[in-house]
Amino acid sequence: YFEFYDGPLEYNSTKCLDLRREIMELKVLSLTKQTELFERWKNLQICKWEMNITEANFFKSTLSRCCNAPAFLFTTQKNTPLGTELKYEVDTSRIFHINNEVFRMFPKEMPYYRSQFKKCAVVGNGGILKNSQCGGEIDSADFVFRCNLPPISKRYVADVGVKTNIVTVNPSIITERFQKLEKWRKPFYDVLKVYENASVLLPAFYNTHNTDVSIRVRYVLDDFESKKAVYFFHPQYLINVSRYWLNQGVRAKRVTTGLILVTAALELCEEVHLFGFWGFPMNPSGIFITHHYYDNIKPRPGFHAMPSEIFNFIHMHTKGILRVHTDACNFL
């Protein structure tokens, strides 16, 4: 489509209205429809994207009722008082007793309020980011979320940027790559240091295995006298978000961290931009891409429902609720 490309089409042009309608007509994602989806998505790229305030506000108000990130995204001293018997998200029969030591790690209140940030970038780790040159555009956002300690070293910076306000850490990484922080701690600290002033966000109360290693992250930062904030996802927030998306047809053992961050961003930001979210083995033009922008290690099958999540994002993009970037950026 680049061959006939002479500048983006206006959002409200007839052509764009048609292209958007075509995407919305695809209601279910099946393998046969996937090529169709790719085609229509590709075609839509000639249209400018605009936020549809009405749609976006409607969506955000739904989220505020189900999930309420500005009050419940993290465990805080306000929403999780000392002595709380906190229920785990997955190990539902297990509770964690909030003792003084853990309570002291919580922020007094949620550090962010509703629609605090004008423009947010949520950066997934998809191979679609490779050679995207989107680093500049990502870094120009007011607030940047990243998932799972992704590499942001020099060789990736042009594609993914460096700015990070929140980075999530999956405790399984701590267990596997850093021996639960029971031995050396500096290698882990050195990794965190790269994300300059970013806060670290962990699912400490997702299951019982996660708690100790997550808490230990706070201690590691204390060991090195780092002022970095450590936050823990509130398990009830995770439950509510999963339930919400399940109702929207995302059927997976577990929603991805990316989807959770996007959901939170929609409440905390006016405008949400997604980069690196493309859960298919090939890009919209049909060219195979690596799984991540930094490696090609495939995830456990049947755990996440990436295509279904992306399908939702595409619909949201089409409705003007958020913007999904899958093309290369030409940010100047």
Next chain:
Amino acid sequence: MTKENSPVGKRVWYDGEFLYYLTIDNETFSLFPKAIPFQLPLKRCSVVGNGGILKNSRCGKQIDQADFVMRCNLPPLSNAYSNDVGSKTQLVTANPSIIKKRFQNLLWSRKAFVDNVKVYNQSYIYMPAFSMKTGTEPSLRVYYTLTDVGAKQTVIFANPNFLREIGKFWKSKGIHGKRLSTGLFLVSAALGLCEEVTIYGFWPFSMDLHGRYISHHYYDNVLPDSGFHAMPEEFLQLWFLHKRGVLRMQLERCEDS
């Protein structure tokens, strides 16, 4: 333990366990210094026990005058004590049990420990990592902790073969406790490393030579579990060594000179 005496693949038999060994792997090997890190022989050594007899002894200056000062079990060295016990340390032992009791095995915050050992400046922290099964992980963790933060102290590990031989030697001299005290291990090591050894704070009785009651340690009066160490028997042997002039035992207060 050194790279020279404990190569990868070697079986290390624990001296405090019955038939238990660890095979040195690459990871553990990498924690050992190449060879014994001291300039041997050491000249004048002070070995400082923690006995209450040191309280008000004013021996600090004399202790510090030695070329090499050895202390037991991470003793407190704050200003309040320096007059009596000095402040210089080249080697201090640390028992894994202390790491467990006082620092939660270094599994959580490690800052308290790092701050705690700052008083020992550039000394070696000598740990019996391979005596009891349960002591290995905490001991290695001391190494990780101090190396991670770039602390001035260097962690070295006791060779269980050495400890076992020392134990056998003293057993043959009639010491029958379950295990020798750290103090006696340290004095024995000092006799092998130093030209001249003076020992302080070795006095396992509740009264001093003049019949004044003294506390168990110079810093507290927490009594040990009974029947673990045979302190009076150990003391007797040290006393014999003093009388034969093998080492010098300081029991009186030190004079300011």
